[in-house]
Amino acid sequence: MRDIFFDLSVRSVKLNFLRSILASIGIVIGVVAISSMGMLGANMQLSVKQQLSSDVNTIMISSDVVRTTSTAGTPTTSQGIDKSTLNDITTAAGLNQVIPIHNTRTQFTIGSTDGRGSIYGLDPNDITKFLTIAQGENIKGGSDALVGANIATNFNMNIGSRIKIGQDNVSITRPTVRVAGILAARGFASDGVNTDNAIIVPDTWYTDHFGNKDLYDQVNVIMQNIDTINQTEAAIGDKVNRRTDIVRISDASSRLSSISSTLGTITTFILAIGSISLVVAAVSIFNVMMMSVNERIQEIGILLSIGTEKGEVRRMFLYEAFILGVIGALVGGICSLIIGYSVVSAMIGNTAYFFLPASIIYVPYGMIIGVVVCILSGLYPAWHASNMDPIDALRNE
Amino acid sequence: MTGTPLIRLADVSKVYHLESGDFTALNHVTLDIAENEFVAIMGPSGSGKSTMMNQLGILDVPTSGNLFIDGKDVAKMTPLERTHMRRDVIGYIFQKFYLIPLLSAYENVEYPLILKYKKRDTTGKAAAVLKSVGFDEQMSSHRPNQLSGGQQQRVAIARALVNDPKILLCDEPTGNLDRKTGFQIMDILCGLHKEGKTVILVTHDPKIAEYAHRTIELEDGRVVES
Ligand SMILES: Nc1ncnc2c1ncn2[C@@H]1O[C@H](COP(=O)(O)OP(=O)(O)OP(=O)(O)O)[C@@H](O)[C@H]1O
Ligand SMILES: [Mg+2]
Numbered sequence: 001m002r003d004i005f006f007d008l009s010v011r012s013v014k015l016n017f018l019r020s021i022l023a024s025i026g027i028v029i030g031v032v033a034i035s036s037m038g039m040l041g042a043n044m045q046l047s048v049k050q051q052l053s054s055d056v057n058t059i060m061i062s063s064d065v066v067r068t069t070s071t072a073g074t075p076t077t078s079q080g081i082d083k084s085t086l087n088d089i090t091t092a093a094g095l096n097q098v099i100p101i102h103n104t105r106t107q108f109t110i111g112s113t114d115g116r117g118s119i120y121g122l123d124p125n126d127i128t129k130f131l132t133i134a135q136g137e138n139i140k141g142g143s144d145a146l147v148g149a150n151i152a153t154n155f156n157m158n159i160g161s162r163i164k165i166g167q168d169n170v171s172i173t174r175p176t177v178r179v180a181g182i183l184a185a186r187g188f189a190s191d192g193v194n195t196d197n198a199i200i201v202p203d204t205w206y207t208d209h210f211g212n213k214d215l216y217d218q219v220n221v222i223m224q225n226i227d228t229i230n231q232t233e234a235a236i237g238d239k240v241n242r243r244t245d246i247v248r249i250s251d252a253s254s255r256l257s258s259i260s261s262t263l264g265t266i267t268t269f270i271l272a273i274g275s276i277s278l279v280v281a282a283v284s285i286f287n288v289m290m291m292s293v294n295e296r297i298q299e300i301g302i303l304l305s306i307g308t309e310k311g312e313v314r315r316m317f318l319y320e321a322f323i324l325g326v327i328g329a330l331v332g333g334i335c336s337l338i339i340g341y342s343v344v345s346a347m348i349g350n351t352a353y354f355f356l357p358a359s360i361i362y363v364p365y366g367m368i369i370g371v372v373v374c375i376l377s378g379l380y381p382a383w384h385a386s387n388m389d390p391i392d393a394l395r396n397e
Numbered sequence: 398m399t400g401t402p403l404i405r406l407a408d409v410s411k412v413y414h415l416e417s418g419d420f421t422a423l424n425h426v427t428l429d430i431a432e433n434e435f436v437a438i439m440g441p442s443g444s445g446k447s448t449m450m451n452q453l454g455i456l457d458v459p460t461s462g463n464l465f466i467d468g469k470d471v472a473k474m475t476p477l478e479r480t481h482m483r484r485d486v487i488g489y490i491f492q493k494f495y496l497i498p499l500l501s502a503y504e505n506v507e508y509p510l511i512l513k514y515k516k517r518d519t520t521g522k523a524a525a526v527l528k529s530v531g532f533d534e535q536m537s538s539h540r541p542n543q544l545s546g547g548q549q550q551r552v553a554i555a556r557a558l559v560n561d562p563k564i565l566l567c568d569e570p571t572g573n574l575d576r577k578t579g580f581q582i583m584d585i586l587c588g589l590h591k592e593g594k595t596v597i598l599v600t601h602d603p604k605i606a607e608y609a610h611r612t613i614e615l616e617d618g619r620v621v622e623s
Contacts, residue, residue: 004504004511045505302495303455307484307512309477343583390456394495 009319012292020324021085023288026281028335031370033274035336036343038362039354041267043344046353048263049256056252058130058191059221059233061089061240066238081247081255089247091217092239093232093253099126101193102206104217105278108199109164109174110155115152118198121206130222131195135159136181139202145177146200149185157182163199163318170303173365174302175209177201191220219247229253263319278369280375281328289321289381300385301393310386317385321378333367401465403563403595404430404453409462411618422448424618425462432563435590437609438599446599446616450568451477453597454489455479467513467563484512488557492569494549496541496556500550503527503537506555513560527555530585547578554585567598571605583608605614 013020056348063081081100086334090098102121107114124139127146136159139146147157157163157179164174184193207213221236233249240247293300303313340363345351353359411423422445430436438446451457452464455471464471467486471479483489496505507523527537530551541549550570557565567586571579579602587608589598600606614622 002517004500004508004517007504008497008499015499298495299498302497304480305454305483305495306509307480307482307488309480309512312512391451394491 003315003319005316006319008316009209009323012296012320013323016288016292019288019291021327023284024324024328024331026284027278027325027370027374028098028332030274030278030281031329031332031366032335032339033277033366034369035333035362035366036272036276036340037270038267038357038365039336039340040347041263041270042356042359042362043348043350043353045147045260045263045267046356046358047348047350049260049381050353056190056256057226057229059093059223059229059236059249059251060192061219061221061236061247061249061371062192062217077393078143080212080217081219082216083214085246086214086216086219088239089221089236092236093221094233094235096224097126097129099123099129099222100203100216100222101218101220102203102210102212102216104210104290106165106199107167110157110161113155115151115155117148117211118194119206120193120195120198120200121203121210122200123203127200129186130191130193130220131186131200132184133181134184139200141182141202141204143177143205144180144202145205146181146183146195147179148196148198148200150196151199152179152182165201175205177205190255192218193220226253227353278373281370282373285321285374285377286381287326288324289317289378290384292320293317293381293385296385297388297393297396300388301390301396304388304390305394314382317382318375321374321382322371325374328374329367329370335364336363336366346393360368399545400428401468403432403467404428404597405463405465406452407463407465409452409459409464411420411445411452412460416586423452423459424620426618426620427462428620428623430595432595433593434611435587435596435609436598437595437606437612438615439487439601439603439606439612440615440621442601444615446615447568448618449615450566450597451562452486452561454566455483484509486564487560488554488560488564488565490550490553490557490565490567490570492572494541494546494573496549496552498541501538501540502532502544502552505541505552506559509556509560523555523559526559527552530555530558531581543621546574547581550574550578550582551585554582554589555567558589565594565596567596569599569601571600571602579605 025085061081063079086100100120105116106119107116111114124141127138133146134149145163151157159179159180159181162176163179164176177199183200184196188194205243221230221232229251233251237249241298300313341354343349344354406426406428409423409426410421413420425448438449452459453466455466458472467483474482487561497508500508503523506527507518510518510523524534524537528534530614532548532551532555536544536548541552544552565586570586573584574582583605586596586598598605598609606612612622613620
């Protein structure tokens with residue numbers, strides 16, 4: 001059998017149905033604000049993380065460490081990562097993909113337009129391991145090239161376009177590459193391979209024209225499992241930088257965590273804005289609860305005079321606040337799903353993460369917060385009711 | 398009898414502190430009421446009858462003096478003990494019935510049982526008591542505002558009785574009823590007295606007071622005749 005105080009609360013809510021529903025609308029709005037703001041933030045974080053983590057699983061190894069020679073005492077900068085260091089890295093990297101990279105800046109000419117940009121020399125087999133070809137196909141060798149998304153647009157390049165590499169000089173014929181494919185835009189790549197304004201050529205073509213065979217500007221290690229990135233970095237460090245620092249080892253995870261924490265701050269901020277609506281809701285619930293108490297003074301007097309404990313009177317009013325909260329939270333929860341989904345798809349343009357626990361959890365969060373806010377708003381009115389003087393209360397008409 | 402009587406007022410005063418000065422509503426009242434007495438309290442309006450009933454019903458605590466109910470000093474009880482005594486030892490019947498508007502007639506009678514046992518009544522006691530005061534069973538699901546005054550007062554009496562209190566406090570129980578209904582209610586109270594209840598009744602009506610075996614006259618907060 002149900003608690004009689006719960007029944008009394010239900011009947012009181014029913015008796016003042018319109019008023020109760022209006023007060024609950026505040027809670028509905030509060031719950032919707034909290035949930036959809038939270039979901040918006042969560043979806044933003046999830047989608048940004050997804051975009052970033054595609055290349056944060058990469059360890060970047062470069063050789064721009066200043067070495068001090070023991071004899072002369074003059075610092076010299078190493079020229080690159082040599083073959084034996086690369087072998088050490090490959091050994092230390094275990095099963096993870098090791099990608100040696102040649103890179104320099106160069107001038108080039110397309111048709112009659114001159115430009116400047118990066119040129120990367122890569123083993124054609126490595127390219128698809130971390131780069132996406134948007135148009136055309138991968139290079140196989142020879143004098144094929146891939147071009148970045150920006151360069152392709154800016155210079156109006158198509159598959160089959162020819163690019164003359166090197167400084168324009170009347171006396172020599174510059175080597176020419178043929179565009180075999182165009183890469184997808186990468187933005188600011190956190191693995192250090194910024195291809196948007198670059199030309200990518202086969203490593204053989206690169207060393208034929210720029211020299212430096214078996215001397216690499218950067219080596220990337222693509223992790224199969226990002227969780228072991230620190231161990232692998234340590235292993236490479238132990239192997240390569242045994243006596244002195246030969247290479248610098250870094251990864252983008254710290255950048256990822258700083259971006260996530262920024263997004264976290266933004267999420268908290270928009271949640272805080274959502275919470276303001278709950279404050280408004282709390283005031284309206286408080287108001288309705290005070291009205292309910294003040295309308296029922298004589299009834300409270302009756303309850304107290306025939307032996308109802310103060311705690312029981314409090315319980316009755318807290319139930320009432322709870323019922324308002326639950327109604328508001330249920331309606332709010334349903335609305336949050338609809339509104340949250342629309343907001344996420346409108347503002348992020350991607351609802352792939354919407355139903356993930358990290359996102360959808362904000363619906364029950366919002367609902368619980370809504371109910372808790374209601375109960376908190378009911379505390380004072382309930383306390384006020386239970387502390388009335390029964391004789392005074394009875395006399396109240 | 399060697400012990401204290403069921404109710405003992407020893408030099409009880411009730412003073413209201415008003416802006417216009419102190420007002421003494423009960424003035425050094427000393428009075429014993431034994432178990433199973435039927436007492437009428439009479440007196441002009443404002444003489445302190447209701448104030449005295451409120452002390453006996455421990456809705457209020459005397460400003461000075463000692464009030465013992467069922468052997469216990471009311472002043473020394475905790476608020477919760479007073480609440481429990483109101484629930485278990487005292488049945489209060491009011492002139493204005495004071496039924497709980499959101500509960501049906503039956504639930505109003507069941508309510509004190511729920512207070513005492515913390516669960517809904519499954520023993521049929523509420524229904525039995527309601528029947529014993531002559532309440533029409535078919536009306537038991539009606540809300541108080543759907544009942545006549547006499548019906549409401551029957552429900553109120555049943556509510557006061559359901560926890561088997563020793564004391565029935567009735568503050569002008571017939572005051573809002575016509576004469577005929579009033580006498581019907583008095584017959585119920587008489588029957589309860591015969592069953593062993595201690596009945597204390599406030600009334601303005603000498604005819605009603607005749608039902609009692611002892612009459613206490615109050616005037617300006619003093620007992621003038623007992
Ligand atoms: N809470 C209060 N504050 C101030 N004065 C009060 C209070 N309650 C009662 N009084 C005063 O105490 C006096 C006695 O009141 P009480 O209600 O006991 O009278 P009564 O004998 O029951 O009168 P009636 O026959 O009209 O019901 C009255 O003068 C009343 O004004
Ligand atoms: Mg009175």
